[in-house]
Structure formats: structure tokens, C-alpha cells
Amino acid sequence: MAERSFAKEVEALKLGDGDIFRGEGILAVTKALLQSGVAYVGGYQGAPVSHLLDVLVDAEDMMAELGVHLETCTNEASAAAMLGASINYPLRGAVTWKSIVGTNVAADALSNLSSPGVIGGAMIILGEDYGEGASVIQERSYAYAMKSSMWLLDPRPDLPTIVRMVEKGFELSEASHAPVMLELRVRACHVTGEFIAKTNRASAKSGLNRIDGPPVFNYARLAHPPLTFVQEKLKIDERLPAAQAFAREHKLNEFLDGDLKQLGIIALGGLTNTLLRALCRLGLADDFGNARIPIYCLNLAYPLIPDELNTFCVGKTDVLIVEEGFPDYVEQSVNTELRRADIQTRIHGKGALPKAGEYTSEVVLRGLANFLAAAKPNGIDTAEISAKADRLLGHKNAAIAAVGELPPRPPNFCTGCPERPVFAALKLTQRELGPTHISADIGCHSFATFAPFSMGNSILGYGMSLASAAAVAPNMSRRPISVMGDGGFWHNGLITGVASNLFNKNDGVLIVMQNGYTSATGQQYMPSSLTSRQGSAPGMDVEQTLRSFGVKWMRKVRTYGVATMVKTLKEAMLTPVSGLKVIIADGECQLARQRRVRAEDSAKLKAGARVVRTKFGVDDEICTGDHSCIRLSGCPSLTVKPSPDPLRTDPVASVIESCVGCGLCGEVAHAAVLCPSFYRAELIQNASAWDRLLHRVRRTVIGWLSPREVTA
Numbered sequence: 001m002a003e004r005s006f007a008k009e010v011e012a013l014k015l016g017d018g019d020i021f022r023g024e025g026i027l028a029v030t031k032a033l034l035q036s037g038v039a040y041v042g043g044y045q046g047a048p049v050s051h052l053l054d055v056l057v058d059a060e061d062m063m064a065e066l067g068v069h070l071e072t073c074t075n076e077a078s079a080a081a082m083l084g085a086s087i088n089y090p091l092r093g094a095v096t097w098k099s100i101v102g103t104n105v106a107a108d109a110l111s112n113l114s115s116p117g118v119i120g121g122a123m124i125i126l127g128e129d130y131g132e133g134a135s136v137i138q139e140r141s142y143a144y145a146m147k148s149s150m151w152l153l154d155p156r157p158d159l160p161t162i163v164r165m166v167e168k169g170f171e172l173s174e175a176s177h178a179p180v181m182l183e184l185r186v187r188a189c190h191v192t193g194e195f196i197a198k199t200n201r202a203s204a205k206s207g208l209n210r211i212d213g214p215p216v217f218n219y220a221r222l223a224h225p226p227l228t229f230v231q232e233k234l235k236i237d238e239r240l241p242a243a244q245a246f247a248r249e250h251k252l253n254e255f256l257d258g259d260l261k262q263l264g265i266i267a268l269g270g271l272t273n274t275l276l277r278a279l280c281r282l283g284l285a286d287d288f289g290n291a292r293i294p295i296y297c298l299n300l301a302y303p304l305i306p307d308e309l310n311t312f313c314v315g316k317t318d319v320l321i322v323e324e325g326f327p328d329y330v331e332q333s334v335n336t337e338l339r340r341a342d343i344q345t346r347i348h349g350k351g352a353l354p355k356a357g358e359y360t361s362e363v364v365l366r367g368l369a370n371f372l373a374a375a376k377p378n379g380i381d382t383a384e385i386s387a388k389a390d391r392l393l394g395h396k397n398a399a400i401a402a403v404g405e406l407p408p409r410p411p412n413f414c415t416g417c418p419e420r421p422v423f424a425a426l427k428l429t430q431r432e433l434g435p436t437h438i439s440a441d442i443g444c445h446s447f448a449t450f451a452p453f454s455m456g457n458s459i460l461g462y463g464m465s466l467a468s469a470a471a472v473a474p475n476m477s478r479r480p481i482s483v484m485g486d487g488g489f490w491h492n493g494l495i496t497g498v499a500s501n502l503f504n505k506n507d508g509v510l511i512v513m514q515n516g517y518t519s520a521t522g523q524q525y526m527p528s529s530l531t532s533r534q535g536s537a538p539g540m541d542v543e544q545t546l547r548s549f550g551v552k553w554m555r556k557v558r559t560y561g562v563a564t565m566v567k568t569l570k571e572a573m574l575t576p577v578s579g580l581k582v583i584i585a586d587g588e589c590q591l592a593r594q595r596r597v598r599a600e601d602s603a604k605l606k607a608g609a610r611v612v613r614t615k616f617g618v619d620d621e622i623c624t625g626d627h628s629c630i631r632l633s634g635c636p637s638l639t640v641k642p643s644p645d646p647l648r649t650d651p652v653a654s655v656i657e658s659c660v661g662c663g664l665c666g667e668v669a670h671a672a673v674l675c676p677s678f679y680r681a682e683l684i685q686n687a688s689a690w691d692r693l694l695h696r697v698r699r700t701v702i703g704w705l706s707p708r709e710v711t712a
């Protein structure tokens with residue numbers, strides 16, 4: 001699936017009974033799946049869980065030995081639907097994707113899975129990309145768990161706990177006949193540690209030992225009326241109590257004791273490390289996680305287990321809920337359960353802690369100080385705790401006062417990205433034709449929403465750009481332009497956008513960025529990649545597919561050809577031809593290309609073969625310092641430096657060492673009729689005799705043409 005190698009990680013997956021596994025949380029999950037005897041695994045890549053599938057792709061031989069079927073799905077809906085194998089058969093399976101976006105895409109299949117329920121353990125591993133670093137909307141997977149009656153594990157970020165939750169998660173799913181979600185925040189995925197491994201288990205039934213025939217027809221296995229009403233009752237009357245009983249018996253949640261028994265903290269498992277660190281900084285826990293305030297750690301975030309909760313709260317005056325995100329589902333449920341049990345513990349949560357936003361260690365530290373100030377427990381100097389929090393958090397303001405606010409540093413296209421030139425061309429086109437509505441999408445191209453392009457009027461989801469322009473086009477004087485990656489095209493855009501557009505005979509312009517990979521998630525292969533995890537090309541092609549759907553106006557343009565791209569865009573915008581106009585912007589992902597080229601170059605160098613690298617540069621003497629090239633390109637390798645000419649104060653443009661020689665600088669300078677200050681240079685290693693001769697001739701001619709220094 002990916003072009004990178006995970007050979008080291010694959011070795012870790014082979015560890016047997018008693019071996020020590022060392023590595024990241026997400027790799028521990030992968031190992032735990034194999035230890036649990038899964039028969040099938042699938043998913044759609046996305047941060048922070050891409051690693052899980054990427055590693056399994058590289059471990060295909062080992063998977064084949066275990067009889068595990070691996071599916072690299074085209075979207076999350078197809079991954080969720082795979083879990084249908086566990087409805088009728090005693091097959092354990094796991095799928096993975098990034099939440100909340102992926103869960104939104106998978107929602108239909110998840111509803112239809114959780115209604116009839118499962119026989120084999122079914123697990124959904126969610127990358128809970130919540131917080132400042134998230135690229136997606138801030139919503140909670142918790143809502144899906146509640147609405148569909150799926151159980152939600154949120155393990156403490158500690159490898160033995162994570163592995164135990166995967167293994168117990170399958171048992172929980174089978175004991176309660178419900179799918180189980182396991183959410184991993186960014187920190188849980190990347191936490192490092194160790195655990196004692198077990199030998200991988202083959203499923204009793206799998207590709208190695210196939211099931212004889214389908215089961216006897218059972219209408220109750222279908223999410224179809226009128227059985228759905230029965231299934232709804234089963235969820236509430238049987239599966240929920242079964243899940244609670246299993247969780248209680250197997251101690252999925254943890255009680256961490258402390259001497260300040262008047263107080264308590266209920267924390268979602270995934271936030272426990274952050275909480276313990278904040279307690280430690282306030283002097284209320286040691287470095288090994290032994291806290292003075294008792295903690296009820298919810299490794300099972302949903303459902304709550306009322307009797308465990310009540311036991312924890314009885315006798316406590318004040319309890320803090322540490323629950324990231326909004327709405328405050330856990331806090332509401334805790335309040336309800338305590339009222340039902342007539343327990344009068346005061347509950348603090350949102351209020352002491354912020355209602356929204358990521359619960360970083362700073363946020364939790366302040367929240368703890370607020371909680372203690374409100375609870376006023378015996379045995380703690382709460383004024384001193386607040387003062388300590390002020391001291392610990394004060395350094396940030398002091399730093400700002402000292403150096404001033406740092407400018408934001410938005411993400412950007414990689415150096416030499418093939419998608420950047422398309423937006424440079426779009427910028428030039430709009431200069432001539434006037435601004436138009438840009439319907440943006442998810443993918444690397446969404447970096448164009450940042451400076452220097454600042455393009456994109458809406459983003460409605462992955463592969464949704466064309467669909468989201470459907471009602472814009474008929475209401476605008478100029479054609480809207482929809483931008484979609486080839487990843488988005490196969491994920492959703494072909495049916496949701498293209499088919500719908502053609503079906504409705506809509507007008508509009510679609511740019512498909514064909515870079516050959518789902519690049520933003522780590523260069524995984526997809527249906528139109530030139531190769532695949534099996535080695536051969538998958539055989540699907542964006543252009544042919546569009547033609548077969550009936551697209552008549554289509555142009556394929558090399559992305560770096562800025563002038564051609566401008567001409568094509570103008571043609572698409574102005575042609576009297578009605579209907580969908582598609583421009584396939586063709587250019588391989590530069591990051592993937594560099595990975596490949598560097599490896600090839602290094603092999604050539606070792607063999608003493610000739611290697612040529614292209615670089616661009618700016619002639620300091622010609623650069624006028626107006627920086628139009630930078631505003632039209634935004635390449636991180638194109639920057640400024642002081643002018644060497646003492647008579648000119650403006651800094652001049654400069655190309656730094658990281659330039660990959662994509663040529664955009666020169667193309668932009670040409671297409672936008674800028675100054676002729678860019679030059680192209682070739683760095684030749686292991687130069688041939690011809691190269692050397694040519695070099696000598698050039699130097700001689702340049703020498704003749706150069707002005708001679710006048711000596712006194």
C-alpha cells in the first residue's frame with residue numbers, strides 16, 4: 001500500500017510468547033490484532049492510524065501464513081461493510097480509519113452492522129484526530145457509539161493496557177454481540193513503551209480453513225424491518241447489560257487509589273497520562289503515576305457501568321470529570337446516574353475545564369487548579385496549588401512579552417509539489433478573467449487555502465468538491481472550479497460528484513490532481529496508481545473512467561507547464577460547450593518521487609554511475625526584489641536574502657539548498673512575464689568525459705564574454 005518500507009516493524013509483529021515488544025502504540029495495536037486471531041483486517045488510511053495498515057501491507061507474507069485477509073479499502077464505508085463477515089460467522093475482524101471524518105463516511109454500514117449485531121468479534125480502530133493538530137472538524141466518535149449501541153474503548157496510553165483492550169475488545173464484542181470501537185488519540189498512537197508479546201494466533205476459520213457453505217437463512221441477521229424493532233430491543237435489553245457485565249467482570253476500567261479520598265477524578269482512559277502529568281507538576285502525583293487523588297480511569301468510555309461509578313463516588317464530596325470535547329456526554333451520564341442512586345457528590349467538569357478544545361497538559365493543569373479551588377478539600381493548600389499553576393503556566397506570557405507573538409506557520413505544499421503550479425496557474429487565470437468560486441476538497445491541494453494562494457470557498461468533505469458546487473454553478477455568473485485529488489476521486493468523487501453532475505447535465509469545471517497516490521496520508525497506492533501492493537498496476541485509470549462515464553470535454557495537462565495550464569483553464573472557463581469540463585492535472589507526488597529518486601541515485605552513485613541533479617537559482621544582480629515569484633509560487637525553497645548590492649535595500653529572492661529542481665520558478669517567471677533572473681543548473685556527479693569537455697568549453701566561452709578586470 002505504501003512506498004515506504006516497514007521491515008523493522010514487520011519483524012516486531014513476529015514476536016512470540018514471552019518476547020518483549022518495544023515500539024509505538026499503533027504498532028502494539030497491530031500486534032494485538034494478530035495475537036487475537038483475526039481472520040480479516042481492512043481500512044482506509046488516515047492520521048494517526050495509517051501506520052496500522054501500512055505495516056500490515058508490508059507484512060503480507062506473514063498474514064498469508066496466518067490466513068488473515070487484508071483489504072486496502074477505497075473508502076471507510078467499504079471498510080465498515082467488511083465487518084458484515086462477522087454478522088453470520090465466527091470470524092474476528094478489524095477495520096481502521098481516521099475519525100470523525102471516516103466514521104461519518106462509514107455511518108450507514110455501521111448502523112446496519114450494529115442493528116443485527118455480530119457473532120465474531122468486530123472491532124473498529126479509530127484514529128481520534130481531535131485537537132489543535134487535527135485537520136478535521138472537532139466532533140466526537142462517542143456520539144456514534146451512543147446512537148448505534150457500539151461500545152467505545154478509549155485505552156490509557158500505555159502499551160500493556162492498549163494491547164489488553166484490543167484483546168478484551170474482541171471478547172467484549174462476542175460476549176455482547178455488538179461491534180466495538182477502539183479510539184486512539186494522536187498521543188496514544190505515538191506513545192512508546194513495551195509489553196510481553198504472545199505468539200500470533202490463526203483464526204479457527206479463515207482463508208486457510210474455509211467455512212463450508214452459508215448459514216441457514218435467518219432473517220434476524222438482516223437489518224430489515226420489522227426485525228429492526230426487535231434488534232433495537234436486543235441492543236437495550238440484552239447487549240448493553242451483557243457489555244456492562246463483561247466490563248465489570250474483566251475489570252476493563254481501572255481504579256487508581258489515592259489518599260485524598262474525599263475527592264475523585266473520572267478520566268477517559270486516553271487522557272489519563274495527561275492528567276497524571278498535570279497532577280505530578282502540581283505535586284499531587286509522583287513521576288510513576290501514583291496520584292494522591294483517586295482516579296476512575298474509563299478504558300471503556302461507553303457504556304458507563306453505574307454500579308462501578310456509584311461505588312467510586314460514594315463518600316466523595318467532589319469529583320472532576322476529565323472528558324475532552326463537546327457535548328459533555330460522560331458528565332451528563334454521571335450526573336444522571338448519581339441522581340438516580342441519590343448520591344450527592346458534587347460533579348465538576350466543563351467549567352473547571354474548558355467546554356471545547358484539546359485537553360493539553362496546560363489545559364488540564366489549569367483545570368485541576370480550578371477544581372481544587374472550588375472543592376476546597378481538607379489537607380491541601382488550594383491557594384498554593386493555584387499559585388503553583390500560575391507559576392507553571394506563566395512562562396508562556398513571559399516568553400510572549402520577551403519576544404512578541406510568533407507569526408503563525410501554516411502547513412504548505414512540499415518543495416516541488418506538482419499541485420502548487422496548478423494554483424499558480426489558477427491565480428494567473430483569475431487575474432485575467434476575474435475571481436471565481438473555488439470548490440475545494442480534502443487532500444494536499446487543500447494547502448492552497450493558505451497563503452500565498454488563499455483559494456477555496458468551501459470544503460464539504462473528501463471527494464465532495466464537485467458535488468458541493470452543484471448548486472453554486474447555476475447561481476453564479478462565472479463557472480465555479482472544483483478541485484479534487486485522485487485520492488478523493490476514487491474515495492467518493494466519482495459517484496458523488498461526477499456521476500451526479502453528468503446525470504443532472506450540470507455545467508462546471510473540475511480539476512483532478514493526478515499525483516498517483518493518496519499522498520496526504522502517506523503515499524498509499526490507490527486504484528489508478530502505476531503500481532500496487534501486489535506489484536502490478538491496478539489497471540484503473542482516471543481519464544478512461546471519466547470517458548466511460550460520458551465526460552466529453554477533457555484535457556490532460558502536465559502540472560508544471562504553467563502557461564499551458566493557464567491556457568487550458570481559460571478555455572474551460574470560456575468555452576460555449578456546456579456540461580462538465582475536466583482538466584486532469586498530471587504530476588507525480590514530489591515527496592514520493594524524491595523517495596524513489598534518492599534511492600535510485602544512491603544506488604547509481606555506489607555503482608560509480610553518472611547522476612544529474614537539477615537546481616534552480618536566482619541571479620542576484622538581475623532580481624529586482626519585488627518578490628512576485630514568491631507570491632505566485634509559495635515554494636518553501638524560494639526565500640529571500642539581503643541584496644549584495646549596497647545601493648539596493650530590498651532583499652533579493654534566493655533559492656536554497658532544498659530545491660528539487662521542479663522548474664516551477666522558471667515556469668512562473670515565464671508565464672507571468674516576470675524578470676529573467678531564474679537560472680537552471682545541473683549538478684553532475686561521476687561526470688563523463690563528454691561532461692568534462694563540455695564544461696571546459698563553456699568555461700572558456702564564458703571567460704571570453706566576461707568583462708576583464710582592469711588592473712592599475
Ligand code: SF4
Pocket residue numbers: 412413414416417418419444515519520589590591592
Ligand atoms: S505529499 Fe506529494 S502531493 Fe502532497 S504536498 Fe507533498 S509533494 Fe505535494
Ligand code: SF4
Pocket residue numbers: 415416615616633635636637638655656658659660661662663664665666
Ligand atoms: S525549482 Fe523553484 S519551485 Fe521548484 S523546488 Fe526549486 S525553488 Fe521550489
